Amino acid sequence: QQQVKQSPQSLIVQKGGISIINCAYENTAFDYFPWYQQFPGKGPALLIAIRPDVSEKKEGRFTISFNKSAKQFSLHIMDSQPGDSATYFCAASMRGNFNKFYFGSGTKLNVKP
């Protein structure tokens, strides 16, 4: 059973548009929520992360929105660019054991020029 559910599986967005990827979790012990970006042939790389004490975190064009009561968090990519085309994974890690990570199933984003 997947501890972190991610949607959509794939996403096509026009250049300049907003890309939105959603994740949901059940385990309230999760305390750290990172997003990873993966290009073909490469390992995932940390993009942005949030702790549950804030509802939003922004870094450049990338924003995480976090809804603790709904147990959901999402990644928003503003002004999406073709260079953003990649697979995105959300993940969660547990309070007291930041060595265990649970990943979503991934979203393949294609930004069309």
Add this chain to the structure above:
Amino acid sequence: EAQVTQNPRYLITVTGKKLTVTCSQNMNHEYMSWYRQDPGLGLRQIYYSMNVEVTDKGDVPEGYKVSRKEKRNFPLILESPSPNQTSLYFCASRGTVSSYEQYFGPGTRLTVT
């Protein structure tokens, strides 16, 4: 350059033939992990290590072994590979207990026939 390296990058083998995938990091990180990535399932953690000689199971440890005899190295051992272990494998490392960012290696694509 700070990095996580894995070898080999590609491996085709036959059922039952023992193999080892090496992982090495040059960042003096305490924490290291192994993941497998499968379509539609995202990344799943196999084993992780908190320090030399300290390892623990992740979500999918069956059929795998690890060892951590030196801080920089964390090999993944498949004693008797089976076709269901055909996957893309990633090694990752993390600095300290208060640093959540994981650095991933480039991946090893394993095919077991």
